[in-house]
Each structure stands twice: as C-alpha cells, then as structure tokens.
Amino acid sequence: MEQSLAGRTALVTGSTSGIGLGIARLLAAAGARVMLNGFGKPEDIEAARRAVAEAGDGSLPPHSAADLSKPDQVRAMCAEAAETLGPVDILVNNAGIQFTSPVEDFPEEKWDAILAINLSANFHASKAVLPGMRARNWGRIVNIASAHGLVASPEKVAYVTAKHGVVGMTKVIALEVAQTGITCNAICPGFVRTPLAEAQVGPLAQKHGVSEEAALKDYLLAKQPSKRWVEVEEVARMALYLCGPGSGAVNGAALSIDGGWVAA
Numbered sequence: 448m449e450q451s452l453a454g455r456t457a458l459v460t461g462s463t464s465g466i467g468l469g470i471a472r473l474l475a476a477a478g479a480r481v482m483l484n485g486f487g488k489p490e491d492i493e494a495a496r497r498a499v500a501e502a503g504d505g506s507l508p509p510h511s512a513a514d515l516s517k518p519d520q521v522r523a524m525c526a527e528a529a530e531t532l533g534p535v536d537i538l539v540n541n542a543g544i545q546f547t548s549p550v551e552d553f554p555e556e557k558w559d560a561i562l563a564i565n566l567s568a569n570f571h572a573s574k575a576v577l578p579g580m581r582a583r584n585w586g587r588i589v590n591i592a593s594a595h596g597l598v599a600s601p602e603k604v605a606y607v608t609a610k611h612g613v614v615g616m617t618k619v620i621a622l623e624v625a626q627t628g629i630t631c632n633a634i635c636p637g638f639v640r641t642p643l644a645e646a647q648v649g650p651l652a653q654k655h656g657v658s659e660e661a662a663l664k665d666y667l668l669a670k671q672p673s674k675r676w677v678e679v680e681e682v683a684r685m686a687l688y689l690c691g692p693g694s695g696a697v698n699g700a701a702l703s704i705d706g707g708w709v710a711a
C-alpha cells in the first residue's frame with residue numbers, strides 16, 4: 448500500500464476490536480505510527496497489537512487502557528500518545544457502546560455511559576489534540592458516528608442522541624478549522640460485520656423461528672437496502688481516505704457507508 452501516512456502519528460480509540468482495529472491496521476499499513484486504546488482480555492489486546500504490527504512496519508504499537516467514560520483518562524491518553532509517538536496528527540474517535548430499551552425503561556446509568564463514551568469522549572479528545580494540530584497546521588479528526596447519527600430507530604434513545612451529537616460536533620469543529628490544514632469529518636456506517644454485530648443473528652433467528660440467513664436479511668438488515676453487511680475493511684478504507692493527504696477539501700462531512708439505509 449502507498450505509504451501516504453509515513454511520518455504521521457495516529458490515535459485510534461476503541462481499537463482493540465472491530466472497526467477501530469480495522470482502521471488502526473490500515474493506518475499502520477499506510478505508514479502511520481499508531482496508538483491503540485480499548486478494553487479486552489490481555490491476550491486479545493496482544494493479538495490486536497500484533498495485527499497492527501504485522502500490517503505496519505513490524506513494531507508493536509503502544510496501547511492505552513484509558514476508560515473513555517472518564518474525561519481525565521481521555522486527556523491522559525492523548526498526553527501519553529503525544530509522549531510516546533510524538534504530537535498526534537490523526538485522531539479517530541471510534542469507541543462506542545450501545546443499549547436498547549424503550550425510553551420509559553432506559554436505565555439512567557446506561558444513558559450516562561453512552562453519552563460519555565460515544566459523545567463526550569470525542570469532545571475531550573478533540574480538545575486535547577487540536578492545539579498541537581493548529582501549531583503544525585495539519586491534522587485529521589475522524590469521528591465514527593453511525594447511520595443512527597442521521598436517522599433514528601426506536602429503543603435506542605441514548606445511542607441515537609449521542610451519534611446525532613457526534614455529527615453536530617463534527618460540523619462545529621470543521622467550521623472552526625476550515626482555514627487551516629486540519630479537517631474533521633464523520634463516518635456513518637450501517638450494520639458492519641463485527642463479532643458483536645454478528646452475535647445478534649442467532650438469537651434473532653431463534654426468536655422469529657427462521658433460518659440465520661433469513662434473520663439477517665429480514666430482521667437485522669431490514670433497514671439496509673443492500674441486505675448485506677458493510678465490511679470492516681470498507682469502513683477502514685473510508686477512514687484512511689479521510690486521514691490521508693488527498694482529502695483536505697472534505698471537511699464537516701457525514702459520509703454514509705450503509706448500503707443505502709439513509710437514502711431510503
């Protein structure tokens with residue numbers, strides 16, 4: 448792969464699995480020095496570090512165990528990234544959690560956690576890295592939002608609220624950096640094939656008494672006209688483009704990658 452990010456440093460939150468890991472691998476393959484973040488069993492974190500090392504120049508990337516629900520830990524993670532890798536050129540705010548329940552029953556602690564991790568952490572991390580980006584007149588902030596940042600579904604009040612907030616925050620930051628070499632964009636994926644997302648298929652098939660194939664198409668992917676998963680690699684390629692040198696005129700965008708969900 449073209450070494451378009453050689454010499455750049457990148458912090459990817461929530462990169463011990465799923466979409467974040469896919470993005471970290473492609474950034475490393477493009478030559479960036481990457482810091483990982485996220486939870487997991489020690490062996491899973493080591494496997495993620497090895498996967499990113501293999502995609503890149505072979506050196507094991509540092510990992511921050513910061514809990515992004517805690518603003519102090521978000522700031523400490525950003526400081527650690529700068530100390531370990533050098534000033535952060537690329538910030539990918541990817542970490543996120545989900546919970547489903549009608550509003551009346553929605554637990555307050557779930558509301559607080561989803562807003563803290565999916566929305567406020569993006570604010571704290573962006574605030575921490577922006578001064579350095581301004582000083583160097585170059586930077587890329589990519590927020591992994593969701594189709595649920597643009598349209599709603601019932602029983603996802605905190606997730607939909609947080610992801611709409613992420614899209615709004617993306618636009619504000621984009622306007623504030625519009626005349627610099629910094630950009631801030633959001634990616635809005637539909638259903639992406641990650642282990643957690645795939646784990647929903649079996650229970651859905653059981654619940655509706657249908658095959659897993661039918662459960663996937665008719666229930667889980669019901670809103671996605673393509674009726675197929677978005678692949679992690681597809682989201683990662685969009686992120687790589689937004690992080691690269693050729694996307695400087697793309698700013699404040701909320702790019703859908705959802706098999707037509709939002710268009711429909």
Ligand code: NAD
Pocket residue numbers: 460461462463464465466467484485486487513514515516541542543544564591592593594635636637638639640641642643644
């Ligand atoms: P995932 O569960 O595989 O990965 C989430 C990552 O976030 C993990 O590394 C996890 O350890 C980390 N994380 C969770 N809570 C954290 C915390 N408090 N502090 C630090 N790290 C924390 O999920 P994924 O499917 O890869 O999702 C990644 C992002 O993409 C999320 O923001 C999600 O909302 C968004 N998204 C996912 C889909 C999908 O279908 N998978 C669709 C649209 C948007």
